[in-house]
Amino acid sequence: MSDYNSNLSQDLIENIRFFNPKQMAINVLNHNNIEELVDFCLNENSLISSKASWVLWHCNDLDYKAVVPFYVKLINNLKNKNLHNGVIRNTLRLFQKQLVPKKQESFMLDICYEYIQNPNQAIAVRAFAMTIIYNISKPYPELLIELKAILQPINHPEESPGIKSRIKNTLKDIEQTLNNQ
Secondary structure (H helix, E strand, C coil): CCHHHHHHHHHCCHHHCCCCCHHHHHHHHHHHHHHHHHHHCCCCCCHHHHHHHHHHHHHHHHHHHHHHHHHHHHHHCCCCCCCCCHHHHHHHHHHHHCCCHHHHHHHHHHHHHHHHHHCCCCHHHHHHHHHHHHHHHHCCCHHHHHHHHHHHHHHHHHHHCCHHHHHHHHHHHHHHHHHHH
């Protein structure tokens, strides 16, 4: 464990005005503190876990290979029903561009369907969940058809512009993928 661990803890509880998640991610990667950061992501304190997951997302963006060993742990954390919205959002954000481990795909499909069908869920969470479901489903036409069937009724006038746009783009991607298979 590096000396940066004590600074990491202090940085995570620091005032939000001074919080710089991208710089923290660079420090975490430089000091090889990913494991400690992941532990903070799993912290029961919602402020700490939310900020830590934000930093972890930046770590993943800068060097996803450093975060890959912790993907299963992060996915399993989604089973916790008392997670801060920021933790859910940043965890799902990781998997928009990265593959969900095969053994976790079924769970991720289930939890992401819960997220997209819950109109009280944050817009970003629902949007990221759609992308994850689409990415997992690409090789399986039957799953793409199921996703299409779920998304079409969600696309009604009361939805936010962000959700409408993500649904429209995902439906377009589904059609294109199905036509190319």
